[in-house]
Amino acid sequence: MGAGRINASRGPADGVDRAIPARRRLAAAWWTLALGLIVPLILLATWLAAALLGQLPEQILPPPWAVFDTLSDIIGDGTLASSIATSLQRVAEGFAAGALAGLVLGTAIGLSKALRETVDPLFLAMSQVPTLGWMPIVILLVGIDEGLKIIVIGWSAFIPVVLNTSQGVRDVPQAYVELGRVLSFSPWSRLTTIILPSAVPSIFTGLREGLANSWQTLVAVELIASFEGLGYLMAYGRQLFQLELVLAAMIAVGLIGLLIHGLLTLAETHLQRWRPEMPR
Amino acid sequence: MSLITFAGRGPLSRGTRRSALPLGTIGRHLRPFALPAALLAAWELAAHAGFVDARFLPPLEAVLARAVAEIGHGDLAANLLASLQRDLIGFAFGGTAGIFLGLVIGFSPLAQRLLGPLLLVHRQIALFAWVPLISMWFGGGETGKIVFIALAAFQPSLINTWQGVAAIPRSYRELAAVLTLGWLDFARLIAIPGALPQIFTGLHSALIYAWTTTVGAELLLNIAPGLGGRMNEGQHLFHMDLLLLCILLLGGVGVAFNIIAGGLERRLLRWRTP
Amino acid sequence: MSTAAAFPDAGSVDARALEIQDVSKRFDVAGRQVQALSRIDLAVGEGEFVSIVGASGCGKSTLLRLILGLDTDYEGRIRVDGKSVERPGLDRSIVFQEHRLLPWLSVEANVAAALRQSRLGAGEKRELVRDHLQLVGLDPFAKAYPAQLSGGMAQRVAIARALVTKPRFLLLDEPLGALDALTRLRLQDELLRIVRQGGTTAVLVTHDVDEAVYLGDRIVVMHPHPGRIATILPVTSAVSRDRSDPNFIRLRDEVLSWLGVSRAGNEAREPSVAEGTRRFA
Numbered sequence: 001m002g003a004g005r006i007n008a009s010r011g012p013a014d015g016v017d018r019a020i021p022a023r024r025r026l027a028a029a030w031w032t033l034a035l036g037l038i039v040p041l042i043l044l045a046t047w048l049a050a051a052l053l054g055q056l057p058e059q060i061l062p063p064p065w066a067v068f069d070t071l072s073d074i075i076g077d078g079t080l081a082s083s084i085a086t087s088l089q090r091v092a093e094g095f096a097a098g099a100l101a102g103l104v105l106g107t108a109i110g111l112s113k114a115l116r117e118t119v120d121p122l123f124l125a126m127s128q129v130p131t132l133g134w135m136p137i138v139i140l141l142v143g144i145d146e147g148l149k150i151i152v153i154g155w156s157a158f159i160p161v162v163l164n165t166s167q168g169v170r171d172v173p174q175a176y177v178e179l180g181r182v183l184s185f186s187p188w189s190r191l192t193t194i195i196l197p198s199a200v201p202s203i204f205t206g207l208r209e210g211l212a213n214s215w216q217t218l219v220a221v222e223l224i225a226s227f228e229g230l231g232y233l234m235a236y237g238r239q240l241f242q243l244e245l246v247l248a249a250m251i252a253v254g255l256i257g258l259l260i261h262g263l264l265t266l267a268e269t270h271l272q273r274w275r276p277e278m279p280r
Numbered sequence: 281m282s283l284i285t286f287a288g289r290g291p292l293s294r295g296t297r298r299s300a301l302p303l304g305t306i307g308r309h310l311r312p313f314a315l316p317a318a319l320l321a322a323w324e325l326a327a328h329a330g331f332v333d334a335r336f337l338p339p340l341e342a343v344l345a346r347a348v349a350e351i352g353h354g355d356l357a358a359n360l361l362a363s364l365q366r367d368l369i370g371f372a373f374g375g376t377a378g379i380f381l382g383l384v385i386g387f388s389p390l391a392q393r394l395l396g397p398l399l400l401v402h403r404q405i406a407l408f409a410w411v412p413l414i415s416m417w418f419g420g421g422e423t424g425k426i427v428f429i430a431l432a433a434f435q436p437s438l439i440n441t442w443q444g445v446a447a448i449p450r451s452y453r454e455l456a457a458v459l460t461l462g463w464l465d466f467a468r469l470i471a472i473p474g475a476l477p478q479i480f481t482g483l484h485s486a487l488i489y490a491w492t493t494t495v496g497a498e499l500l501l502n503i504a505p506g507l508g509g510r511m512n513e514g515q516h517l518f519h520m521d522l523l524l525l526c527i528l529l530l531g532g533v534g535v536a537f538n539i540i541a542g543g544l545e546r547r548l549l550r551w552r553t554p
Numbered sequence: 555m556s557t558a559a560a561f562p563d564a565g566s567v568d569a570r571a572l573e574i575q576d577v578s579k580r581f582d583v584a585g586r587q588v589q590a591l592s593r594i595d596l597a598v599g600e601g602e603f604v605s606i607v608g609a610s611g612c613g614k615s616t617l618l619r620l621i622l623g624l625d626t627d628y629e630g631r632i633r634v635d636g637k638s639v640e641r642p643g644l645d646r647s648i649v650f651q652e653h654r655l656l657p658w659l660s661v662e663a664n665v666a667a668a669l670r671q672s673r674l675g676a677g678e679k680r681e682l683v684r685d686h687l688q689l690v691g692l693d694p695f696a697k698a699y700p701a702q703l704s705g706g707m708a709q710r711v712a713i714a715r716a717l718v719t720k721p722r723f724l725l726l727d728e729p730l731g732a733l734d735a736l737t738r739l740r741l742q743d744e745l746l747r748i749v750r751q752g753g754t755t756a757v758l759v760t761h762d763v764d765e766a767v768y769l770g771d772r773i774v775v776m777h778p779h780p781g782r783i784a785t786i787l788p789v790t791s792a793v794s795r796d797r798s799d800p801n802f803i804r805l806r807d808e809v810l811s812w813l814g815v816s817r818a819g820n821e822a823r824e825p826s827v828a829e830g831t832r833r834f835a
Binding site: 032035036037038039040059060114117118119120121122125126128129130131132133134135136137139140141215216218219220223224231234235237238241243246247249250253254255257258261 | 308311312313314315316319336390393394395396397398400401402403404405406407408409410411412413415416417491492495496499500511512514515518520523524526527530531532534535538
Binding site: 175176178179182183184185186189193194197198200274275 | 650
């Protein structure tokens with residue numbers, strides 16, 4: 001039985017389990033938060049103690065306050081902000097390009113068996129090559145400027161979006177497809193009212209993976225071939241043996257990753273609010 | 281059942297019509313080869329007719345010639361083996377660590393509460409962000425690369441193992457309680473076989489991921505023999521034929537890994553209904 | 555001999571609303587040919603309620619799909635008002651056994667979906683949707699999502715959706731089969747009321763004999779392998795809509811015996827000219 005089931009004698013469900021009182025739920029939430037923080041705090045404390053006691057060589061980890069200092073430095077002089085902006089812009093452009101192309105191709109492949117049979121073998125073969133493996137060739141063809149980043153980042157998003165979108169389109173239950181024919185839907189209506197909404201979960205899986213890939217690829221690309229952005233910041237720090245800089249940039253990368261993860265979850269939940277059970 | 285289904289016909293199927301032309305069958309068999317063949321033909325044409333600078337697009341024969349040369353006198357094979365070696369070592373370490381931790385977290389709600397958030401944050405840090413740090417700790421040599429590759433394999437292995445254990449149906453746990461199975465017996469008889477498919481999926485992912493990372497790491501940390509190093513060389517010397525050859529090798533290894541992993545999965549999980 | 559000659563109750567030639575003439579359909583199942591339908595003849599008059607009853611495999615669902623136009627690969631002719639049926643159209647609606655409501659649309663959006671291809675204005679469509687939701691008694695749930703409804707409610711929405719286009723023909727493919735027994739009985743009354751109110755011509759496919767007798771003006775009994783009409787029985791005025799009425803019971807038992815289930819456990823009966831029609835006094 002689910003919280004959403006009702007029969008004619010009651011009203012529509014609100015999906016919330018009213019059995020556990022609110023106070024207990026809040027307490028449970030705090031407890032979970034506390035437990036989750038224990039290990040990170042212990043690690044932090046160990047780091048701090050080791051540094052204070054002079055037991056921590058600089059090459060392994062700089063003291064926490066040094067990292068903090070560097071962090072406030074690069075925040076203060078705007079380096080962090082501009083690096084983040086550059087990196088985010090690249091990801092946004094690359095992902096948008098790759099995802100859009102992926103949605104279009106994925107939908108087309110999902111709808112047309114002929115197209116699928118033609119394109120699949122080549123596509124699958126090309127997707128076996130790691131994205132970064134294409135870099136040397138792409139560098140030779142377009143140089144090291146923004147075009148390189150967009151192409152490589154876009155490609156890393158393109159692949160999962162195509163695969164998941166085409167799968168989602170193919171998996172539309174036949175019952176709904178027939179419904180569309182029975183209701184004499186035009187092909188466009190069928191696409192927008194039946195096929196695409198049904199494929200949303202898969203499409204989102206693809207977009208998630210594509211965005212994660214984009215972010216990963218961005219950092220790698222910036223490490224290899226860039227003069228600005230978070231990845232460059234890390235490479236720069238490494239060259240100058242400034243571990244604080246590397247760590248500060250890593251923290252920024254982690255936080256942004258968390259933010260992206262959260263936003264995508266929100267979007268997905270919103271788009272699927274008609275479901276009785278929310279995914280994960 | 282009031283429904284007659286036409287499974288697998290796809291969303292644009294128009295139901296049954298009076299029989300279509302038989303011409304379609306031949307075309308369908310040729311279709312998978314159509315696009316690659318057309319592209320290869322275009323490539324050859326462009327290269328020979330001089331539409332494109334020969335440096336950007338060497339003709340097919342040049343790539344083949346390069347391959348022969350490398351096999352005969354060059355050390356491309358050695359580079360490939362070096363890459364594969366560190367890839368597999370890293371994969372072994374990372375994959376096992378992931379399975380181990382995944383089992384622990386899957387079985388122990390406490391461990392999940394303690395480590396869950398930390399691992400979530402760790403997941404958000406782009407893998408390659410670790411490269412500068414790792415290279416500072418271990419140097420840019422073998423150890424550093426292997427640690428990095430292990431890190432890459434760790435992630436998917438952990439997640440999938442964890443999910444595999446978590447997905448064991450409640451009814452199985454209750455069964456274990458009813459049969460008064462000890463912790464170890466439960467793991468051996470019920471939990472691990474139940475989670476095995478997902479664990480394999482995780483290892484499969486880890487294998488692919490490790491290979492991707494190997495290539496990337498070698499492109500970045502350009503020391504010692506390896507495919508990445510040769511690719512950097514190809515890029516700097518503008519040897520497109522070498523680069524194209526390397527792409528083929530990369531893809532080939534990827535395909536091989538997928539086939540092997542997929543085959544193993546199928547063999548070992550034969551008890552599952554197809 | 556075709557069904558038309560054998561069964562005078564197959565419908566008079568003048569009732570031209572829906573004509574099924576000499577229809578046969580074959581399927582290819584795993585290399586073998588299966589005769590799903592064999593020489594079906596049936597004419598349905600305007601405003602009639604025809605129940606088709608038979609065991610699994612007798613082709614009754616296939617017949618509905620042919621009438622609907624989902625499948626055009628058959629022999630024979632199916633005509634509506636004298637015109638051949640080529641494809642689905644808004645003049646023929648169907649209620650499936652599964653409600654098939656689109657889960658991402660609200661109840662009213664689901665009903666409105668049927669009006670997408672119609673040329674009415676937005677205001678008119680809204681009114682139609684509301685009226686039909688009121689008809690099935692689900693107006694308060696217009697904004698709910700299908701996942702929040704019970705089976706019976708969802709099926710009522712499906713009925714509303716099927717009727718909102720004011721179709722000439724309402725096809726029902728075991729519409730109440732997925733519901734529990736009590737809901738089924740309640741919905742049978744609703745269905746009757748709704749169909750009567752709109753004057754719609756209905757063709758119901760069911761394996762529930764009680765339902766067939768309760769709802770139908772005529773009962774078409776089908777036999778499987780190959781799918782064919784065994785007999786067509788009229789539900790005369792002597793048979794009142796009371797499941798405990800002796801005449802009702804007698805007709806039900808007769809249908810059951812045609813289907814091979816009798817009180818004394820006799821064999822199924824095959825059609826013959828003499829037994830082509832039975833009338834109740």
